[in-house]
Amino acid sequence: MTAFFVTGSGTDIGKTYVCAGLLRLWRARGLSPSAFKPAVSGFDDDAAADSDPAALLAALGLPADPASIEAIAPFRLRAPLSLDQAAAMEGRCLTLDVLTQACRAARAKAYGPLLIEGAGGVMSPLNDSETMLDLVRQVGAPVLFVTGSYLGALSHALTGLASLAAGGATVQAVVVNESVEGSVGLEETVASLRRHYAAAPVAALPREGSEQAWRSVSAALGVE
Ligand SMILES: Nc1ncnc2c1ncn2[C@@H]1O[C@H](COP(=O)(O)OP(=O)(O)OP(=O)(O)O)[C@@H](O)[C@H]1O
Ligand SMILES: [Mg+2]
Secondary structure: OOEEEEEEOOOOOOHHHHHHHHHHHHHHOOOOOEEEOOEEOOOOHHHHHHOHHHHHHHHOOOOOOHHHHHHHOOEEOOOOOOHHHHHHHOOOOOOHHHHHHHHHHHHHHOOOOEEEEOOOOOOOEOOOOOEHHHHHHHHOOOEEEEEEOOOOHHHHHHHHHHHHHHOOOOEEEEEEEOOOOOOOOHHHHHHHHHHHOOOOOEEEEOOOOOHHHHHHHHHHHOOO
């Protein structure tokens, strides 16, 4: 079944927001989408409702109960740090093999479009020797790359996209998710990114989205 690996130029860029919007759109269209967050840091059992897994579950119309959280996000770390650092604080180490197997199992179970949300950005460390890029490559699903429109976002986006290309990953679409810091226009950012990056469609997502914007992101992915 169709799966996309959702990564981006960094943490807090809007990966979960984009996933949630697409999942809602696809459900409204009668598709049966699913989501998977192989590893999450900053996860507090006492505040599970505020987590990425809970946001993904809500978008799927599912409760954030312990069984659902375990199914959608099997590797949860407490510290709000990169995965390598958060795992080390618990005396753990997330290996590429274990994360890859978890993603493959989620893919095997999906019977509609699946969104696999990474953690942090493309080159965020998984452990002492591997990064999210290694997981993207191992899973092999085409990438939905999320970036922003803040000043500096173009360089961050192009750097991340160059890393993906160098790593042999296929990018299916790029979403420029409008940043809160509004010194650079969304449309200007999209236009500039398109001039510098022609390997995949680039869609614009304004703050709070819009029906049409969500449809264009979905179309950029080829999910009609
Ligand atoms: N287009 C948008 N309109 C309104 N709010 C947004 C938008 N994009 C992101 N946000 C908000 O910004 C915050 C950060 O976004 P989000 O959690 O999706 O980032 P992320 O890339 O998934 O971060 P992480 O690396 O922690 O997984 C969230 O509170 C989210 O709801
Ligand atoms: Mg997230």
